[in-house]
Amino acid sequence: MNESVLDKTIKAWQFLYTQGFIEGFGHISVRSEIPHQFLISRHSLGLKVSAEDFVIMDFKGKKLHGVGDAPGEFPIHLEVLAARPDVNCVIHYHGMYSTAFTTTTGQSLKPIHLMGTLFHAGIPTYPDPKLVSDRTRGAALAKALGQARAVLMCAHGATITGSSVEEAVAGAFLFEENAHRACLSATLGQPVWLADDVAQQAGLELIASRGPFRRVWSMVEELDAQIKSQTP
Numbered sequence: 001m002n003e004s005v006l007d008k009t010i011k012a013w014q015f016l017y018t019q020g021f022i023e024g025f026g027h028i029s030v031r032s033e034i035p036h037q038f039l040i041s042r043h044s045l046g047l048k049v050s051a052e053d054f055v056i057m058d059f060k061g062k063k064l065h066g067v068g069d070a071p072g073e074f075p076i077h078l079e080v081l082a083a084r085p086d087v088n089c090v091i092h093y094h095g096m097y098s099t100a101f102t103t104t105t106g107q108s109l110k111p112i113h114l115m116g117t118l119f120h121a122g123i124p125t126y127p128d129p130k131l132v133s134d135r136t137r138g139a140a141l142a143k144a145l146g147q148a149r150a151v152l153m154c155a156h157g158a159t160i161t162g163s164s165v166e167e168a169v170a171g172a173f174l175f176e177e178n179a180h181r182a183c184l185s186a187t188l189g190q191p192v193w194l195a196d197d198v199a200q201q202a203g204l205e206l207i208a209s210r211g212p213f214r215r216v217w218s219m220v221e222e223l224d225a226q227i228k229s230q231t232p
């Protein structure tokens with residue numbers, strides 16, 4: 001694996017862990033420069049991570065390198081990466097706020113804040129709450145995702161994609177932030193979702209600017225610098 005990509009993946013893991021997204025349940029994968037292979041955070045990974053905490057798997061689901069086991073839900077990553085050549089990084093986590101929209105009637109998660117317009121193209125929901133522990137389920141999830149940037153998983157979590165580590169980690173952060181804002185709005189009254197055409201215009205502009213991806217990545221770098229400064 002390209003060292004800078006591995007370094008970015010470690011930083012992304014630390015950030016998502018510190019944000020409380022992936023502690024206990026959650027994983028990140030990155031497509032390898034070697035065809036039909038990917039790198040994935042190992043099972044039961046804590047905050048402190050190093051290169052040895054990531055395992056390399058192939059698209060047949062075989063572990064090729066690394067210490068420890070792949071997470072049980074690695075088929076999420078395998079099938080999404082196989083189905084979407086434009087995706088190079090996949091994050092799965094059990095989002096507290098986003099998942100609430102799969103366990104509520106009457107409200108579907110949509111952009112409610114400017115940064116949520118990254119998801120203007122739609123947020124599909126995968127209906128099966130069971131663990132995505134085999135390739136059949138992984139393929140069904142990838143099918144539900146379609147060409148979207150993210151898919152909600154009913155009573156379970158979310159899977160976020162990106163063309164790079166930076167894009168995926170910003171996507172996860174802003175996806176959950178948008179859901180959090182929507183939950184707050186729902187506690188005050190009826191949420192006022194952005195109109196589809198307004199969300200589309202704003203989202204396309206944001207994506208073209210790359211601004212949100214750069215901004216969130218600077219937070220990732222800042223955290224990494226803090227962690228390094230505290231490590232003797």
Ligand SMILES: [Zn+2]
Nearest residue numbers: 025073156157
């Ligand atoms: Zn899960």
